Amino acid sequence: xxxxxxxxxxxxxxxxxxxxxxxxxxxxxxxxxxxxxxxxxxxxxxxxxxxxxxxxxxxxxxxxxxxxxxxxxxxxxxxxxxxxxxxxxxxxxxxxxxxxxxxxxxxxxxxxxxxxxxxxxxxxxxxxxxxxxxxxxxxxxxxxxxxxxxxxxxxxxxxxxxxxxxxxxxxxxxxxxxxxxxxxxxxxxxxxxxxxxxxxxxxxxxxxxxxxxxxxxxxxxxxxxxxxxxxxxxxxxxxxxxxxxxxxxxxxxxxxxxxxxxxxxxxxxxxxxxxxxxxxxxxxxxxxxxxxxxxxxxxxxxxxxxxxxxxxxxxxxxxxxxxxxxxxxxxxxxxxxxxxxxxxxxxxxxxxxxxxxxxxxxxxxxxxxxxxxxxxxxxxxxxxxxxxxxxxxxxxxxxxxxxxxxxxxxxxxxxxxxxxxxxxxxxxxxxxxxxxxxxxxxxxxxxxxxxxxxxxxxxxxxxxxxxxxxxxxxxxxxxxxxxxxxxxxxxxxxxxxxxxxxxxxxxxxxxxxxxxxxxxxxxxxxxxxxxxxxxxxxxxxxxxxxxxxxxxxxxxxxxxxxxxxxxxxxxxxxxxxxxxxxxxxxxxxxxxxxxxxxxxxxxxxxxxxxxxxxxxxxxxxxxxxxxxxxxxxxxxxxxxxxxxxxxxxxxxxxxxxxxxxxxxxxxxxxxxxxxxxxxxxxxxxxxxxxxxxxxxxxxxxxxxxxxxxxxxxxxxxxxxxxxxxxxxxxxxxxxxxxxxxxxxxxxxxxxxxxxxxxxxxxxxxxxxxxxxxxxxxxxxxxxxxxxxxxxxxxxxxxxxxxxxxxxxxxxxxxxxxxxxxxxxxx
Amino acid sequence: xxxxxxxxxxxxxxxxxxxxxxxxxxxxxxxxxxxxxxxxxxxxxxxxxxxxxxxxxxxxxx
Numbered sequence: 001x002x003x004x005x006x007x008x009x010x011x012x013x014x015x016x017x018x019x020x021x022x023x024x025x026x027x028x029x030x031x032x033x034x035x036x037x038x039x040x041x042x043x044x045x046x047x048x049x050x051x052x053x054x055x056x057x058x059x060x061x062x063x064x065x066x067x068x069x070x071x072x073x074x075x076x077x078x079x080x081x082x083x084x085x086x087x088x089x090x091x092x093x094x095x096x097x098x099x100x101x102x103x104x105x106x107x108x109x110x111x112x113x114x115x116x117x118x119x120x121x122x123x124x125x126x127x128x129x130x131x132x133x134x135x136x137x138x139x140x141x142x143x144x145x146x147x148x149x150x151x152x153x154x155x156x157x158x159x160x161x162x163x164x165x166x167x168x169x170x171x172x173x174x175x176x177x178x179x180x181x182x183x184x185x186x187x188x189x190x191x192x193x194x195x196x197x198x199x200x201x202x203x204x205x206x207x208x209x210x211x212x213x214x215x216x217x218x219x220x221x222x223x224x225x226x227x228x229x230x231x232x233x234x235x236x237x238x239x240x241x242x243x244x245x246x247x248x249x250x251x252x253x254x255x256x257x258x259x260x261x262x263x264x265x266x267x268x269x270x271x272x273x274x275x276x277x278x279x280x281x282x283x284x285x286x287x288x289x290x291x292x293x294x295x296x297x298x299x300x301x302x303x304x305x306x307x308x309x310x311x312x313x314x315x316x317x318x319x320x321x322x323x324x325x326x327x328x329x330x331x332x333x334x335x336x337x338x339x340x341x342x343x344x345x346x347x348x349x350x351x352x353x354x355x356x357x358x359x360x361x362x363x364x365x366x367x368x369x370x371x372x373x374x375x376x377x378x379x380x381x382x383x384x385x386x387x388x389x390x391x392x393x394x395x396x397x398x399x400x401x402x403x404x405x406x407x408x409x410x411x412x413x414x415x416x417x418x419x420x421x422x423x424x425x426x427x428x429x430x431x432x433x434x435x436x437x438x439x440x441x442x443x444x445x446x447x448x449x450x451x452x453x454x455x456x457x458x459x460x461x462x463x464x465x466x467x468x469x470x471x472x473x474x475x476x477x478x479x480x481x482x483x484x485x486x487x488x489x490x491x492x493x494x495x496x497x498x499x500x501x502x503x504x505x506x507x508x509x510x511x512x513x514x515x516x517x518x519x520x521x522x523x524x525x526x527x528x529x530x531x532x533x534x535x536x537x538x539x540x541x542x543x544x545x546x547x548x549x550x551x552x553x554x555x556x557x558x559x560x561x562x563x564x565x566x567x568x569x570x571x572x573x574x575x576x577x578x579x580x581x582x583x584x585x586x587x588x589x590x591x592x593x594x595x596x597x598x599x600x601x602x603x604x605x606x607x608x609x610x611x612x613x614x615x616x617x618x619x620x621x622x623x624x625x626x627x628x629x630x631x632x633x634x635x636x637x638x639x640x641x642x643x644x645x646x647x648x649x650x651x652x653x654x655x656x657x658x659x660x661x662x663x664x665x666x667x668x669x670x671x672x673x674x675x676x677x678x679x680x681x682x683x684x685x686x687x688x689x690x691x692x693x694x695x696x697x698x699x700x701x702x703x704x705x706x707x708x709x710x711x712x713x714x715x716x717x718x719x720x721x722x723x724x725x726x727x728x729x730x731x732x733x734x735x736x737x738x739x740x741x742x743x744x745x746x747x748x749x750x751x752x753x754x755x756x757x758x759x760x761x762x763x764x765x766x767x768x769x770x771x772x773x774x775x776x777x778x779x780x781x782x783x784x785x786x787x788x789x790x791x792x793x794x795x796x797x798x799x800x801x802x803x804x805x806x807x808x809x810x811x812x813x814x815x816x817x818x819x820x821x822x823x824x825x826x
Numbered sequence: 827x828x829x830x831x832x833x834x835x836x837x838x839x840x841x842x843x844x845x846x847x848x849x850x851x852x853x854x855x856x857x858x859x860x861x862x863x864x865x866x867x868x869x870x871x872x873x874x875x876x877x878x879x880x881x882x883x884x885x886x887x888x
Contacts (some may be wrong), residue, residue, distance in 0.1 A: 067876075091841060156839060158871070158873075159837050159838075159839055159842055161873070162868075162873045165873055165874060165878055166878065168875055169875065169878050169879060169882060173882065194855070299874065302874060340849070472886075473883060475887075475888040476882050476888050478857065479854050479855070480854075480856070480864065480882075481879075483845050483849045483850050483854055486849065487842050487843070487845035488842050489844035490845055491838060491841045491842045491845055492838070495838060533836075560883055567837075649841060
């Protein structure tokens with residue numbers, strides 16, 4: 001897409017502005033507050049329905065509808081940006097309009113191309129504009145923040161939210177599988193306890209069942225079954241559900257000992273710390289806890305909100321189109337760190353439960369035997385321990401519900417899970433069982449064993465089915481997550497490789513011989529992007545670590561251009577660079593012009609800068625022609641920026657003269673003269689007489705500009721004399737002579753005495769006579785520019801060192817005259 | 827009138843999903859029904875945890 005024309009009405013600091021571009025580059029220069037960024041904001045709004053400047057960190061309370069429009073315009077339908085564009089593949093010119101009263105709608109005519117244009121703009125969303133703020137985000141950010149910025153540029157938020165969902169699914173289903181496996185192992189262990197078969201298999205279980213059926217004089221089963229194990233058997237006469245069987249109670253007590261021994265082998269202090277440590281981290285940052293609490297709410301919000309949500313589905317707050325979902329997504333991503341800590345807590349709690357729950361079950365069974373045999377003292381001891389384990393249960397539930405512990409409490413598992421006198425207590429109960437029921441029969445024991453095994457099979461089969469489902473789900477979740485990660489890594493890896501290589505090439509071109517061995521490493525990490533750059537062959541470091549601010553700025557520009565080259569080439573040719581060379585020095589600005597010219601000739605650039613010299617360099621490097629140089633000045637809230645197009649004044653005056661319109665030509669000459677010398681005064685740091693209201697005209701600007709140039713030439717001549725540079729001295733003297741001649745020829749001194757009079761006099765001239773005046777002025781104007789053979793013709797400017805002018809230069813450096821005398825040189 | 831309409835640019839996001847589905851279909855062992863459901867979620871831009879969980883729980887063995 002290329003921009004042919006642009007109209008901005010009532011947007012930011014612009015009242016009504018039209019720019020003709022014809023698909024070519026433009027450079028908008030002007031001091032801070034001259035309104036140039038208003039053009040960038042307007043284009044941003046046209047293409048995205050948003051303004052990047054009004055979104056993101058530090059913009060709370062700022063909205064597009066309130067702060068994107070002109071402050072004095074209350075009719076949002078009148079606040080609009082429109083453009084004529086050419087889109088690749090469409091022969092017709094398209095007209096695009098976006099209004100503030102319906103910012104989510106882009107009007108496209110002819111209407112039939114609406115879908116294509118919207119898809120195109122959706123795909124490039126955010127990839128057309130680089131601001132200095134973006135550069136800092138790219139270069140100075142840590143790897144996760146940088147990833148966020150580059151993800152924004154690549155529209156990867158959808159990929160990252162998908163990744164987050166798939167990672168969560170993988171973890172959740174893995175946890176469910178592990179819990180199901182623990183239940184299955186526990187159920188299997190109960191079978192082992194009943195049968196005393198160390199590794200039960202269908203064959204050995206069948207043998208066990210048939211052995212006990214044989215004792216009860218029953219027919220053997222031909223294959224293992226899990227229900228009705230006492231089929232066709234009669235209950236032994238001596239069996240009672242309430243009777244105690246010393247052999248079986250010994251098995252039950254052995255199970256308690258076994259479970260207690262499992263705990264003894266654990267390092268309870270380490271296990272306690274595995275819960276306490278993440279809880280301490282969560283407690284140390286209230287934001288983490290808040291994120292955990294609001295996580296579900298945010299997820300619900302994302303489920304309910306649609307792409308262009310204007311109303312929050314949860315609280316009915318009004319949102320600018322397209323801003324709610326990124327806001328909720330960023331909150332969800334911030335909760336990811338909290339999720340990791342919460343997961344650590346959950347895993348540790350599950351491990352503790354895996355120890356405590358079988359112990360609790362075994363203790364409950366032992367206690368029921370103690371009560372049956374009326375061994376109350378021992379039962380009291382077992383009950384006390386059971387109470388402590390139940391207290392632990394409550395505490396663990398509280399932890400997984402709230403991720404907090406009561407104030408001053410720290411989890412200490414030894415308090416709940418250690419019992420010194422267990423073996424003695426259980427032996428005492430068993431002794432009582434043996435003395436009370438010394439003669440349990442083999443039939444009674446067999447009957448009881450078959451009952452127990454039936455009871456064991458029920459939870460075992462349930463746990464087995466649950467585990468099979470959990471294993472299937474976990475395998476599925478892991479597979480899609482792994483495949484997605486591989487796809488992401490592959491595509492992004494390739495992308496970052498190409499972008500990294502282009503970045504290095506551009507950076508080397510920009511920095512020339514100094515950085516001919518420069519290298520960089522740009523690669524995706526799990527949730528971030530690693531970006532290290534070479535520092536003079538001493539290794540690779542983050543850009544912020546060792547490089548100067550100017551180098552960091554040029555890295556940001558190169559990285560953006562490399563990304564843009566990879567992503568938009570041939571699709572969306574428009575690139576906006578908003579004041580991106582603030583910290584880059586003059587030499588590298590010149591190089592950047594060459595980089596843009598040599599590598600991005602097929603792009604249409606809209607460049608804003610407060611630096612007129614760089615604007616001239618861009619013209620000299622043929623990135624922009626004279627017509628494309630727009631200087632914004634004298635911005636006012638009522639009128640917006642004035643645009644100075646001095647490069648064009650001669651052709652404009654000529655048009656008037658051709659038509660015989662002396663009045664129009666005179667007006668253009670006067671206005672053009674004011675604009676030109678305003679610009680010269682700024683470049684040569686001239687002093688203008690104070691005037692209340694801050695409005696100057698030709699009569700004020702011209703003498704100041706002439707005096708400024710004469711003063712600079714005088715200093716340059718003195719410097720050349722002090723260095724005994726005769727050639728330079730002669731060059732300067734010739735220049736001074738030319739200047740004096742041009743001043744005399746233009747008879748300018750006569751006009752500046754009384755601008756009103758001379759303006760009136762011009763209007764009384766014949767076109768041919770005014771043409772001569774125009775010719776002499778053109779010669780005068782040219783004196784303030786580079787006149788070297790094969791020179792650039794760009795306006796002369798001063799450079800400064802320690803706040804003092806130190807050289808007079810032009811953009812191509814054909815004029816580069818020192819103003820410092822030999823004795824004053826440092 | 828145009829004779830060559832601009833095609834929707836293949837964004838990085840689209841490329842990642844393309845490779846994802848290509849690999850799922852080739853070597854994941856995931857059943858076709860489940861892949862179709864995942865594709866529907868991606869196309870309708872509704873990939874969230876509840877919808878993914880539903881596809882997972884309705885899936886066949888991998």
